[in-house]
Amino acid sequence: MKNKERFEDYLNEVEKILSDLEGGNIDLEKSLEKYEAGIKALKKCYEILGAMEKKIEVLTRDEQGNLITKPFKKPKE
Amino acid sequence: MFICGCSLLVENKNTLPLFKEDKTDRKVFTVSELTERIKSCLESSIGSVWVSGEVSNLRQPVSVHLYFSLKDEFCQIRCVLFDSTRLLIKFQIENGMKLVISGRVTVYKKSGEYQIIIEAVEPKGIGALAVALEQLKKKLSAEGLFDPSRKKPIPFLPQKIGIITSLSGAVLQDILNIIERRFATSHLVIYPVRVQGEVAKEEIAQAIDDFSTLPYRPDVLILARGGGSIEDLWAFNEEIVARAISRSKIPIISAIGHETDYTIADLVSDKRAPTPSAAAEIVLPLKDDLIKQLSNLHNKLVDSLKYQIKLAKTKLTALQKDSGWQAPLNKIREFYQHLDDLSGRIAVAMKSKIETLSLLLSNKASQLEGLSPLNILSRGYSITKLLKTDKIIKSIKEVQQGEKILTKLRDGQFISVVERQ
Numbered sequence: 001m002k003n004k005e006r007f008e009d010y011l012n013e014v015e016k017i018l019s020d021l022e023g024g025n026i027d028l029e030k031s032l033e034k035y036e037a038g039i040k041a042l043k044k045c046y047e048i049l050g051a052m053e054k055k056i057e058v059l060t061r062d063e064q065g066n067l068i069t070k071p072f073k074k075p076k077e
Numbered sequence: 078m079f080i081c082g083c084s085l086l087v088e089n090k091n092t093l094p095l096f097k098e099d100k101t102d103r104k105v106f107t108v109s110e111l112t113e114r115i116k117s118c119l120e121s122s123i124g125s126v127w128v129s130g131e132v133s134n135l136r137q138p139v140s141v142h143l144y145f146s147l148k149d150e151f152c153q154i155r156c157v158l159f160d161s162t163r164l165l166i167k168f169q170i171e172n173g174m175k176l177v178i179s180g181r182v183t184v185y186k187k188s189g190e191y192q193i194i195i196e197a198v199e200p201k202g203i204g205a206l207a208v209a210l211e212q213l214k215k216k217l218s219a220e221g222l223f224d225p226s227r228k229k230p231i232p233f234l235p236q237k238i239g240i241i242t243s244l245s246g247a248v249l250q251d252i253l254n255i256i257e258r259r260f261a262t263s264h265l266v267i268y269p270v271r272v273q274g275e276v277a278k279e280e281i282a283q284a285i286d287d288f289s290t291l292p293y294r295p296d297v298l299i300l301a302r303g304g305g306s307i308e309d310l311w312a313f314n315e316e317i318v319a320r321a322i323s324r325s326k327i328p329i330i331s332a333i334g335h336e337t338d339y340t341i342a343d344l345v346s347d348k349r350a351p352t353p354s355a356a357a358e359i360v361l362p363l364k365d366d367l368i369k370q371l372s373n374l375h376n377k378l379v380d381s382l383k384y385q386i387k388l389a390k391t392k393l394t395a396l397q398k399d400s401g402w403q404a405p406l407n408k409i410r411e412f413y414q415h416l417d418d419l420s421g422r423i424a425v426a427m428k429s430k431i432e433t434l435s436l437l438l439s440n441k442a443s444q445l446e447g448l449s450p451l452n453i454l455s456r457g458y459s460i461t462k463l464l465k466t467d468k469i470i471k472s473i474k475e476v477q478q479g480e481k482i483l484t485k486l487r488d489g490q491f492i493s494v495v496e497r498q
Contacts (some may be wrong), residue, residue, distance in 0.1 A: 004296075008233035014374050021381040031385040038378045045371055049364070052236060052262040056253070059239070059268045059287070067287055072267055074250075 007048045013041040109186070116184040119191060123182040128154065128193065129201055132174045143170060147178065147193070155192040156180070166198050167311075168209035175201035206307050210314055213341055217316070222323045228347040229328035231359070234367070235296035237264045238360055239327065241284045242301040244269040248353045252301060255357035260364045266295055272302040277312035282321035289326040297360060298327050300342060301353040304335040313340035322346050332356035454487040461485070464492060473498070 017038040021031060056072040106114070130147035137143050141160040146153040156178065158170070170176070177200075180193040200208040217223065238256075242249050249267065256263055268288065270280040281300070288298055300322070302313065312318060313333045322329050322345040331346035332353040343349040350356035454460065461470045464481040476482065478498050484491055 004236065006232065006234070007236075011233070011370075011374075014378070018374065018377050018381060021378070021385065026385075028385055028389045031382060035378060035382040039375075042371060042375055042378070048234075048236075049262075049367065049371075052260075053264065054262045055264040057264075057266045059266050059284075059291075067291065069266065072265075 010041045010044040129177045135172045158195045223344045232296045237295040239288045239295035239298040241268045243272045248303045252357040260361040278315035282317045285321040298329045299356045301332040313342040319345045
């Protein structure tokens with residue numbers, strides 16, 4: 001299984017950075033570094049959101065019994 | 078049969094004289110014949126019955142058939158549950174269990190014992206399915222399948238969602254509609270299965286297993302079925318489904334029936350949604366909320382940096398004003414003041430010193446004046462020097478006859494010659 005980039009990991013990173021920044025007790029230089037890291041992680045979040053596409057598939061088996069995906073068609077009522 | 082046997086014996090006793098007297102009237106059965114007669118007598122006169130009682134002496138020999146006695150306070154009857162019938166029963170029969178059975182009364186010819194061949198079994202009081210459910214629950218719970226520690230976390234934003242449910246019915250459409258509303262750009266993979274009937278459990282278990290084998294697995298699975306009776310939902314109480322859920326590599330949200338329905342699948346799954354619609358609400362956040370949250374976080378980041386800068390500035394200003402920081406300057410100022418002070422004092426000191434000195438000087442001057450030879454001369458003394466060397470003559474030995482000497486008086490001098498020594 002591929003190592004997927006998870007939205008929530010970046011989101012948590014931003015939140016952690018923010019709480020560090022809001023907690024004070026770090027010097028300005030470090031704050032700047034953290035800010036930049038935060039913006040970078042935020043960008044990743046937007047990237048992941050942007051890469052998501054609407055797709056509905058049906059997983060089924062073909063005649064040979066192999067798993068295949070087909071586009072989903074809404075069953076007629 | 079026991080009672081029947083007794084009466085036969087009694088009859089035999091009574092007819093004992095007859096037995097001796099008239100041998101021709103006797104009808105002698107073989108054991109098999111009699112047994113057969115008893116058997117047909119029992120089967121035709123009693124036949125199928127419903128009996129209630131408590132299970133005891135339960136045993137299952139090498140064959141798969143089940144043997145036990147059904148008893149009450151005073152009596153017991155042997156029962157046989159053949160394998161073909163046993164498979165239709167959802168729960169396990171245990172000693173001490175109170176049952177209502179239906180079966181045929183018959184005779185086991187080999188041992189001459191009458192027994193009931195069971196055709197249907199129901200636990201007394203509660204339904205069979207409820208008992209089966211409790212039994213499976215107990216078993217799986219003992220194995221730890223319901224342990225919270227086994228539950229996989231549900232991802233916050235799954236990028237691919239697997240849905241195991243029936244293509245027919247409103248459930249799938251409900252889920253699709255809700256997901257469309259919450260997060261239109263989501264990737265869904267539907268695995269159609271039957272959710273009712275005998276094959277349902279195998280199809281559901283297979284679907285769960287299949288998802289785990291995919292090269293690009295979904296991040297989460299939804300296992301859904303609409304509401305129904307306990308029988309309708311039964312597939313989700315089957316052990317095979319429970320095992321498939323527990324070995325799934327993908328976290329599973331179960332959404333079976335209505336809010337009040339709790340199936341085994343709900344207990345094993347990583348999260349239970351009260352209804353299929355609720356599962357769709359749980360599985361994805363609202364995209365709009367997410368975007369709002371991100372922009373909120375962005376603002377907060379910017380604000381906090383601004384605040385940090387402001388804080389640093391304030392600190393700097395405070396530092397400039399800080400007395401500690403000011404200390405060296407004050408020292409210098411103090412030093413200057415001291416210097417000023419000192420120089421003032423020096424000036425005063427010097428002045429008085431000069432005054433003292435000049436007073437001393439004038440004293441000395443007057444003293445000196447008193448000591449001046451000229452002063453002495455004025456009192457009638459004179460100074461005599463050798464004219465040649467200008468040396469003051471302090472002894473007679475310093476002059477010779479005929480030498481010219483100079484004598485200084487108060488108001489002039491004269492030269493004379495030494496006449497005699």
